[in-house]
Amino acid sequence: MTKDNSYYKVVIVGGGPAGIATSLTLSSIGISNCIIEATIEPTKKCGEAIPPNAKPILKQLGIQHLIEHPRHIKYYGNKVCWGSENLEQKEFIRGIHGYGYLLDRLYFEKQLRKQVKKNGTAFYEGYKLNTVSRSKSAIEAVISNTQNEITINGSYIVDGTGRKASVCRKLGIYKTAIDSQFAITFSVKTLSIIANEIMVETTENGWWYVAPEGNDQYTLMFFTTKDLIPKKEELEMFLEKELLHLKHISKILNPMTCNFEKIRIMPAGTSCLDIPYGDRWIAVGDAAYAYDPVSSYGITSALASGFYAGKALASYFLGKEDAMLVYRYILENAFQSYMEKLTKYYSTETKWKESTYWKYRFFDLYDKTI
Ligand SMILES: Cc1cc2nc3c(=O)[nH]c(=O)nc-3n(C[C@H](O)[C@H](O)[C@H](O)COP(=O)(O)OP(=O)(O)OC[C@H]3O[C@@H](n4cnc5c(N)ncnc54)[C@H](O)[C@@H]3O)c2cc1C
Structure with missing residues (x-):
């Protein structure tokens, strides 16, 4: 094992959409950051539907051009049989943002990594987070691959590790699963x-x-x-x-x-942290709030939370303590509105009132929102 010591203002763990959006936002403001990502190369992840209303956040992050690549397909709606016997066409085209995208997800993840590397951001690919510790004004993360162990110092750590929320777990903070x-x-x-x-x-x-x-x-x-x-x-x-x-x-x-x-x-259920930030840490994407795929919120909200987390961190470093509260407010409100829509949507399927899935699903979700 070799040892190395590096310092970045913000240490981001997880090189998925949320971690990368955080990095792009921080770099655009001139805040030094690095990404630690467990996989050497992107692997195929589940989730490819990007709804039309994702366009503004892609634009804000300066990555709208990535989804214009021919490997990603434009799509105009869904065919849905839910709550009745019929297959209904649900078109996007009437909305202000037009069509959505069916991503080639593996290619999208490659594009995102490339975009971050273009900024000269340190990208520790194939490294896993071993330990994280905090003092009053700093964090220390120890990461390793098969050959190296590196100690990274920083001011703040970002949990972008997806549903598992690995950074939070290591800090003793656990998510609540809303359903199974x-x-x-x-x-x-x-x-x-x-x-x-x-x-x-x-x-x-x-x-x-x-x-x-x-x-x-x-x-x-x-x-x-x-x-x-x-x-x-x-x-x-x-x-x-x-x-x-x-x-x-x-x-x-x-x-x-x-x-x-x-x-x-x-x-593939819904899960959330009680509060998406704490002492020297902030969670983004699925690590903070993981959405039911029926909503197609996952990728868009991962990108958006990364963007808002980057902005919140920048304000915090300028001495604006309320910045994190604003971040929490934005995420909690979005989650509350999602829960209301989700509960309503599941309750429209009444064909199998006694089925294990539908009976408990509706009541599980309903209990958490009232
Ligand atoms: C079955 C299914 C279908 C879905 N369909 C859709 C869909 O159609 N549309 C949609 O928008 N969303 C969908 N989603 C959700 C979407 O894929 C996620 O919301 C999105 O990937 C979240 O991005 P993220 O960056 O938060 O996490 P992730 O994409 O999970 O990225 C986390 C990254 O952290 C890395 N990591 C984890 N632990 C460590 C560690 N200890 N050290 C270093 N790195 C680590 C991982 O390797 C990974 O690359 C679906 C999800 C599922 C399960």
């Missing part, structure tokens, strides 16, 4: 022409989400509750059975071409 929704994801090859749209359909045990991935396959996600997910060896049979309940999505899928070898299971 999980996603099971896999892909399906197709020979037919793929439409640039998302399809959503509810079933007794949860809801399905289908999005195009490249020219010849779809990404499929089944959202259900943790209790209903069977053991690994029974998963394929479980999914095959669930697919049979689909009325609309089944028309574009051939279950024979499902790639069950690449099944991934991950948490």
